[in-house]
Amino acid sequence: MSGGVDSAVAAARAVEAGHEVVGVHLALSRMPGTLRTGSRGCCTVEDSMDAQRAANIIGIPYYVWDFSERFKLDVVDDFIAEYAAGRTPNPCMRCNERIKFAALLEKAIDLGFDAVATGHYATILTDADGNRELHRASAWAKDQSYVLGVLTQDQLAHSMFPLGATPSKAEVRAEAAERGFSVATKPDSYDICFIPDGDTRGWLAERVPSATGDILDRDGNTLGRHEGAAAFTVGQRKGLQIGTPAADGKPRFVLEVRPITNTVVVGPKEALAIKEISGTKFTWCGVAPAHPEIAFDCDVQIRAHADPVPAVAQVVSTDRGTGDGIDGVELRILPATPLTGVAPGQTAVVYLGTRVLGQCTIDRTVSAVPVAPSVAAAHA
Amino acid sequence: MAVYLDHAATTPMLPGAIAAFTEAMTVVGNPASIHSQGQLKKRMLEEARETVAASVGCDPIEVVFTAGGTESVNLGIKGLFWARTPRRRILVPGGEHHATVDTVEWLERHEGAVIDWLPLDEHGRVAPAVLARAIAAHPDEIALVTLLAANNEVGTIQPVEEIAALAATHGIPVHVDAVAAYGHVPIDFGVLSRGGVSAVSVSAHKIGGPVGIGALILSRRATVEPLLHGGGQQRQVRSGTQDVAAAVAFAVAAAAAGDDLPGENARIARLRQAVVDGVLAVVPTALLNGDPDPARHLPGTAHFSFPGCEGDSLLFLLDAAGVAVSTGSACQAGIPEPSHVLRAMGRSEVEARGALRITLGRTSTMADVDALLAALPAAHAHASRAGMADRVPGR
Numbered sequence: 001m002s003g004g005v006d007s008a009v010a011a012a013r014a015v016e017a018g019h020e021v022v023g024v025h026l027a028l029s030r031m032p033g034t035l036r037t038g039s040r041g042c043c044t045v046e047d048s049m050d051a052q053r054a055a056n057i058i059g060i061p062y063y064v065w066d067f068s069e070r071f072k073l074d075v076v077d078d079f080i081a082e083y084a085a086g087r088t089p090n091p092c093m094r095c096n097e098r099i100k101f102a103a104l105l106e107k108a109i110d111l112g113f114d115a116v117a118t119g120h121y122a123t124i125l126t127d128a129d130g131n132r133e134l135h136r137a138s139a140w141a142k143d144q145s146y147v148l149g150v151l152t153q154d155q156l157a158h159s160m161f162p163l164g165a166t167p168s169k170a171e172v173r174a175e176a177a178e179r180g181f182s183v184a185t186k187p188d189s190y191d192i193c194f195i196p197d198g199d200t201r202g203w204l205a206e207r208v209p210s211a212t213g214d215i216l217d218r219d220g221n222t223l224g225r226h227e228g229a230a231a232f233t234v235g236q237r238k239g240l241q242i243g244t245p246a247a248d249g250k251p252r253f254v255l256e257v258r259p260i261t262n263t264v265v266v267g268p269k270e271a272l273a274i275k276e277i278s279g280t281k282f283t284w285c286g287v288a289p290a291h292p293e294i295a296f297d298c299d300v301q302i303r304a305h306a307d308p309v310p311a312v313a314q315v316v317s318t319d320r321g322t323g324d325g326i327d328g329v330e331l332r333i334l335p336a337t338p339l340t341g342v343a344p345g346q347t348a349v350v351y352l353g354t355r356v357l358g359q360c361t362i363d364r365t366v367s368a369v370p371v372a373p374s375v376a377a378a379h380a
Numbered sequence: 381m382a383v384y385l386d387h388a389a390t391t392p393m394l395p396g397a398i399a400a401f402t403e404a405m406t407v408v409g410n411p412a413s414i415h416s417q418g419q420l421k422k423r424m425l426e427e428a429r430e431t432v433a434a435s436v437g438c439d440p441i442e443v444v445f446t447a448g449g450t451e452s453v454n455l456g457i458k459g460l461f462w463a464r465t466p467r468r469r470i471l472v473p474g475g476e477h478h479a480t481v482d483t484v485e486w487l488e489r490h491e492g493a494v495i496d497w498l499p500l501d502e503h504g505r506v507a508p509a510v511l512a513r514a515i516a517a518h519p520d521e522i523a524l525v526t527l528l529a530a531n532n533e534v535g536t537i538q539p540v541e542e543i544a545a546l547a548a549t550h551g552i553p554v555h556v557d558a559v560a561a562y563g564h565v566p567i568d569f570g571v572l573s574r575g576g577v578s579a580v581s582v583s584a585h586k587i588g589g590p591v592g593i594g595a596l597i598l599s600r601r602a603t604v605e606p607l608l609h610g611g612g613q614q615r616q617v618r619s620g621t622q623d624v625a626a627a628v629a630f631a632v633a634a635a636a637a638g639d640d641l642p643g644e645n646a647r648i649a650r651l652r653q654a655v656v657d658g659v660l661a662v663v664p665t666a667l668l669n670g671d672p673d674p675a676r677h678l679p680g681t682a683h684f685s686f687p688g689c690e691g692d693s694l695l696f697l698l699d700a701a702g703v704a705v706s707t708g709s710a711c712q713a714g715i716p717e718p719s720h721v722l723r724a725m726g727r728s729e730v731e732a733r734g735a736l737r738i739t740l741g742r743t744s745t746m747a748d749v750d751a752l753l754a755a756l757p758a759a760h761a762h763a764s765r766a767g768m769a770d771r772v773p774g775r
Contacts, residue, residue, distance in 0.1 A: 111763070
């Protein structure tokens with residue numbers, strides 16, 4: 001129970017469904033310094049009190065579990081490291097993968113609980129063989145199945161999403177008001193919880209070492225200087241501070257961030273179009289497909305609120321003949337129409353209709369607009 | 381009704397204290413008013429002060445009512461520190477209550493205080509020789525010595541008289557935080573103050589009085605700077621309209637605490653021994669913390685470390701079984717911390733995280749102990765399985 005409206009209503013519904021429910025608030029961060037200083041960000045003292053007041057009204061016991069050490073290591077430090085490596089991570093997915101449905105779930109099972117229920121908008125269905133499937137929430141506008149794409153069959157077997165069938169957030173708020181929850185009108189949180197003021201760039205700048213480097217065009221020509229490659233994200237247009245305009249007079253966008261050479265590649269908007277994405281870190285959500293090495297039709301979604309795009313996916317060998325010794329397999333996804341706003345580090349979630357089939361962390365993208373050979377070689 | 385074994389956090393109010401409290405609240409009058417209603421309220425207040433004074437062996441003028449233990453400790457430490465300017469050094473053992481730890485750290489940050497932390501031995505005691513050395517190093521710079529009479533977590537009783545005598549030879553005032561000890565071990569302020577103690581902090585709700593009132597027992601010879609300024613009540617040391625109803629209820633509890641203390645302590649000690657024997661039988665790996673000498677620990681406190689378990693897992697599971705215990709001192713926002721007391725006693729972080737405090741009081745019975753021991757095996761098995769799941773491996 002985060003202290004928000006969704007988890008409060010989810011807890012109340014779980015009780016009414018007949019379960020024996022205990023409210024747990026995760027303490028995920030605490031300020032350094034004295035051990036007793038209260039938590040900030042996603043778990044302020046006020047959020048904790050809001051959650052407790054909802055638990056009081058529902059009539060369930062309530063506890064705070066301290067996962068701040070693990071959260072720092074598995075989510076916050078990972079977020080910083082990913083940015084430093086030029087990738088764009090999704091910390092909420094990492095939290096679901098490593099904390100909420102891993103460390104928390106494991107502790108709960110050990111303590112004698114059967115499942116973790118959360119206020120996520122998603123649906124779990126059981127197939128004819130008793131296997132769990134994760135599906136989109138009935139209200140697609142609020143659907144959060146994307147951030148749950150990392151869940152495995154075993155995790156799904158111990159997860160409950162009581163809000164999955166709710167037609168709208170307004171209905172949840174109305175229900176919360178009817179139940180007398182003080183959080184009925186509490187605003188939704190959109191920002192990254194451990195960056196309370198929402199200034200992700202400023203927050204990262206304090207934590208990621210930066211050095212000035214070159215801004216290049218796709219042909220490798222130097223256009224200007226930057227103050228640290230990690231501060232840029234793919235698709236970014238503002239803040240490039242390139243003196244001379246492009247030859248065609250059109251705005252330029254960040255196409256690529258290369259942390260090893262500390263360079264940022266910019267180019268026209270068309271070059272942001274991505275025709276292929278792939279990742280070696282992929283998981284299946286629920287039962288794995290029988291023959292993923294045979295190309296199959298699916299939909300791919302690359303951000304929490306992006307529209308799904310028809311695609312063909314396939315598990316293929318990663319041995320590209322480069323002699324780098326990295327062998328293995330990756331999930332390769334070819335969207336039917338090019339994607340924009342894709343960056344390494346993001347998660348691609350693969351759907352079959354409403355069902356979440358699996359996900360991969362993107363580590364390679366291929367532009368739909370051909371790249372000059374010299375740049376392609378540098379990239380590889 | 382749930383089994384309550386957290387009497388050190390707070391203990392049930394005595395029915396007599398509740399009755400006295402509510403009755404006193406029906407009487408109008410400010411004890412500082414000159415008219416008859418004021419005099420009536422003043423009489424109730426001063427009778428209460430006399431009773432509280434008798435419970436600690438001091439003169440009534442030496443009882444300064446406060447809003448509780450934390451205010452008493454703040455007044456005792458800050459008040460003595462400021463009155464001793466320009467001396468800046470404070471001697472304080474590790475493992476003190478946070479009322480002391482946070483107060484001296486605040487003085488360090490804002491008022492130029494220098495803190496000498498005195499090490500504890502494995503049982504949580506500060507050795508007089510350690511204090512003697514600390515005094516000898518800076519005999520003229522020390523503003524005060526402050527220490528617990530008995531540790532609120534592990535229950536170890538400190539050698540207060542020996543330490544006060546050492547300080548007294550150098551004219552250094554001593555503040556004693558007796559919040560945990562009051563009502564469980566006899567306090568004779570007459571003896572303490574002749575031996576060099578300037579101030580003693582106590583609280584009403586630890587002995588069956590209401591929350592919201594305590595006292596700083598302040599020697600008539602001691603000088604402190606007040607924290608609160610205003611109407612000049614209570615020797616100009618603690619301004620503010622006095623809470624007569626709370627003082628009257630406090631007095632009822634103070635009087636009761638003195639009734640048959642040896643007999644009650646013997647009864648509580650038998651229950652504690654049953655807790656200790658039972659816990660160690662169920663969980664042979666458990667470690668009993670604090671001084672093993674019965675004369676040197678609080679009779680009702682049994683404090684354990686359960687290696688391989690999180691204290692908060694055990695607390696949660698016992699709570700689910702209807703048994704209320706604690707991991708140590710109450711904590712902010714419900715987030716348990718590794719016990720800083722056990723850390724000060726040289727224990728590892730793992731042992732400090734696996735801490736559980738079971739404290740008995742006047743309402744405790746053998747049935748409570750039996751309920752704890754019945755719930756413990758399953759709770760310990762589950763908590764062991766969960767282990768340190770929420771910790772980063774290797775830390």
